[in-house]
Amino acid sequence: MTVPEHAPILTIEGLDVTFRRSTVKAVDGFNLTLGRERFGIVGESGSGKSTAGRAIMRLLPKSARIEAKEMRFGGRSLPECSEKEMRSLRGREIALIMQDPRYSLNPVLTVGNQVAEAALLHLGLKGKAGRDKAREMLSHVRIRDVDRVMDLYPHQISGGMGQRVMIAMMLLAKPRLVIADEPTSALDVSVRHEVLKLLDELVRENNSGLILISHDIRMVAAFCERIAVMYKGRIVEMLTSLSDARHPYTKGLIAAMPDPRHPVRRLSTLDRSVLEALS
Amino acid sequence: MSETMIEVRDLDVVFDRGSPQENHVVRSVSFQAAKGETLGIVGESGCGKSTVLRCIAGLESHWSGEIHLAGRLVGKERSRDELKSAQMVFQDPYGSLHPRHRIGMALAEPHRAMGIGEGWNAVAGALTQVGLPADFANRFPHELSGGQRQRVAIARALMLSPPILLLDEPTSALDVSVQAEVLNLMCDLRDERTLTLLLVSHDLAVIGHMCDRVLVMKEGVFVDELTKDDIRFGRTHHEYSATLFEASLLGDDAPDAMARGAEAGFGS
Numbered sequence: 399m400t401v402p403e404h405a406p407i408l409t410i411e412g413l414d415v416t417f418r419r420s421t422v423k424a425v426d427g428f429n430l431t432l433g434r435e436r437f438g439i440v441g442e443s444g445s446g447k448s449t450a451g452r453a454i455m456r457l458l459p460k461s462a463r464i465e466a467k468e469m470r471f472g473g474r475s476l477p478e479c480s481e482k483e484m485r486s487l488r489g490r491e492i493a494l495i496m497q498d499p500r501y502s503l504n505p506v507l508t509v510g511n512q513v514a515e516a517a518l519l520h521l522g523l524k525g526k527a528g529r530d531k532a533r534e535m536l537s538h539v540r541i542r543d544v545d546r547v548m549d550l551y552p553h554q555i556s557g558g559m560g561q562r563v564m565i566a567m568m569l570l571a572k573p574r575l576v577i578a579d580e581p582t583s584a585l586d587v588s589v590r591h592e593v594l595k596l597l598d599e600l601v602r603e604n605n606s607g608l609i610l611i612s613h614d615i616r617m618v619a620a621f622c623e624r625i626a627v628m629y630k631g632r633i634v635e636m637l638t639s640l641s642d643a644r645h646p647y648t649k650g651l652i653a654a655m656p657d658p659r660h661p662v663r664r665l666s667t668l669d670r671s672v673l674e675a676l677s
Numbered sequence: 678m679s680e681t682m683i684e685v686r687d688l689d690v691v692f693d694r695g696s697p698q699e700n701h702v703v704r705s706v707s708f709q710a711a712k713g714e715t716l717g718i719v720g721e722s723g724c725g726k727s728t729v730l731r732c733i734a735g736l737e738s739h740w741s742g743e744i745h746l747a748g749r750l751v752g753k754e755r756s757r758d759e760l761k762s763a764q765m766v767f768q769d770p771y772g773s774l775h776p777r778h779r780i781g782m783a784l785a786e787p788h789r790a791m792g793i794g795e796g797w798n799a800v801a802g803a804l805t806q807v808g809l810p811a812d813f814a815n816r817f818p819h820e821l822s823g824g825q826r827q828r829v830a831i832a833r834a835l836m837l838s839p840p841i842l843l844l845d846e847p848t849s850a851l852d853v854s855v856q857a858e859v860l861n862l863m864c865d866l867r868d869e870r871t872l873t874l875l876l877v878s879h880d881l882a883v884i885g886h887m888c889d890r891v892l893v894m895k896e897g898v899f900v901d902e903l904t905k906d907d908i909r910f911g912r913t914h915h916e917y918s919a920t921l922f923e924a925s926l927l928g929d930d931a932p933d934a935m936a937r938g939a940e941a942g943f944g945s
């Protein structure tokens with residue numbers, strides 16, 4: 399099925415996720431229409447950001463109950479896809495850059511073999527061609543000393559290197575939708591800039607959509623065109639500029655950011671009882 | 678403030694010595710931290726920060742040089758007392774929690790390992806201290822969010838009230854409001870118990886808020902040292918630290934950062 403140029407890449411309506419043994423919804427009425435854009439999600443720790451991302455990929459454990467009025471990717475209804483169809487979508491058309499990169503990598507495969515395997519799986523590149531592709535992708539994410547690193551196992555690389563290996567692997571097939579869950583939290587600012595540029599290029603060149611989940615509000619605000627703020631499973635606010643923030647949670651977040659130019663002894667924190675009373 | 682709690686002399690780390698992958702990761706670094714001080718380490722991804730912390734924590738065996746903790750020379754094998762004096766919060770909370778042990782077990786474990794009682798009584802308090810409900814003790818690590826796991830890792834490092842805390846990106850998975858709570862907690866503990874903190878972070882705002890002094894690391898050596906005021910006023914003494922601070926978005930006031938996106942090269 400062909401999709402018109404400006405049709406949304408992803409449409410989600412009324413997504414609810416509940417984990418067994420829990421009475422509260424981890425994701426509660428999540429709506430999103432994503433085009434060819436950079437879309438940011440910020441929010442409370444535990445507010446359901448990663449769960450929403452995994453629900454789209456259909457990667458949640460069996461203990462999760464998922465309900466949605468609609469979840470469409472391009473012309474497909476995701477809940478109706480067979481597991482086999484999902485496997486061919488994952489990595490090739492939708493990529494999820496996971497929050498715990500070193501944990502998500504295969505511990506018994508070297509970095510080089512792992513990326514080359516993805517090149518074989520998604521691009522059909524065999525042998526030397528696959529390794530060359532892996533080398534190319536790893537240097538794109540600014541891995542120094544690529545040849546040495548290709549032969550290391552995940553436990554032998556640094557936190558930020560793990561994050562970049564994961565990103566290299568996920569961008570390889572130039573997916574139409576990238577969900578990046580805290581992709582740069584272990585990167586120094588200059589490498590982070592390069593990685594964001596790479597994500598940006600992908601979105602532009604392939605008309606892809608990007609969902610960037612991060613706690614770094616400054617970064618998300620600078621990089622994304624729209625931002626959703628999540629609190630307790632719900633999107634409480636949709637912003638195009640942080641200065642429009644109205645919700646007390648968002649305002650609390652902005653106030654809690656440390657700023658060394660204006661040193662304070664204690665950082666301001668959220669008054670959670672006020673927020674409780676609101677919801 | 679004169680007593681030295683951490684002293685590192687000529688620490689050198691080489692991985693895979695003699696193989697084609699030989700990697701000289703840390704190159705003869707020396708530094709010290711006084712009792713009650715918070716010392717920061719910043720630097721490029723892969724430059725050796727976590728490796729330095731792991732050597733101090735006694736988790737690495739490929740090093741040479743001298744490490745003194747609380748005035749005592751320590752080796753690669755550590756006694757119980759030596760292990761108790763420095764606790765580490767790992768960069769990967771997932772990797773540091775046993776996947777099949779419930780959170781309560783993970784938190785009680787330090788006490789059991791040290792042979793000082795069961796530790797179960799302290800579990801609930803440890804969880805609420807980092808803003809998590811006490812019934813999370815029954816959950817497994819995969820049933821928590823990234824930031825919840827990171828808070829469990831922090832709670833565990835605090836279990837034995839160690840005089841030295843080695844913190845590797847302790848708040849990178851936390852939203853800024855929870856981060857503020859955790860950082861405030863650490864400052865309170867530091868002030869109450871005169872703890873010494875060694876803090877690795879890529880977040881220069883966190884570093885600036887927490888640290889008395891910061892070491893800037895690049896390719897296995899320290900190239901610069903900054904005071905709190907240096908960070909506040911953006912003063913650096915080395916090209917690399919200047920790049921680091923320029924590239925950070927610290928200069929942007931949060932409310933108008935979005936408008937500056939274009940400037941940063943991300944405009945559409």
Ligand SMILES: Nc1ncnc2c1ncn2[C@@H]1O[C@H](COP(=O)(O)OP(=O)(O)OP(=O)(O)O)[C@@H](O)[C@H]1O
Pocket residue numbers: 417418420424441442443444445446447448449450459461497819820821822823824825850851852
């Ligand atoms: N397998 C699971 N079983 C039970 N509860 C779960 C499971 N996975 C996640 N949860 C709970 O669901 C909620 C949402 O988790 P999620 O990982 O989506 O949060 P998040 O917004 O990504 O947070 P963070 O910013 O800390 O990563 C949390 O309260 C978490 O404890």
Ligand SMILES: Nc1ncnc2c1ncn2[C@@H]1O[C@H](COP(=O)(O)OP(=O)(O)OP(=O)(O)O)[C@@H](O)[C@H]1O
Pocket residue numbers: 550553554555556557558559584586692693700702720721722723724725726727728729768
């Ligand atoms: N067990 C190991 N075997 C071989 N090389 C290793 C091992 N552990 C670490 N290294 C290498 O040491 C270097 C420094 O790693 P380290 O984890 O200390 O970096 P880091 O400064 O903490 O980086 P990041 O900010 O990305 O976490 C990396 O090149 C890594 O590949």
Ligand SMILES: [Mg+2]
Pocket residue numbers: 447448449497579822823824
């Ligand atoms: Mg998450």
Ligand SMILES: [Mg+2]
Pocket residue numbers: 556557558726727728768845
């Ligand atoms: Mg590290």
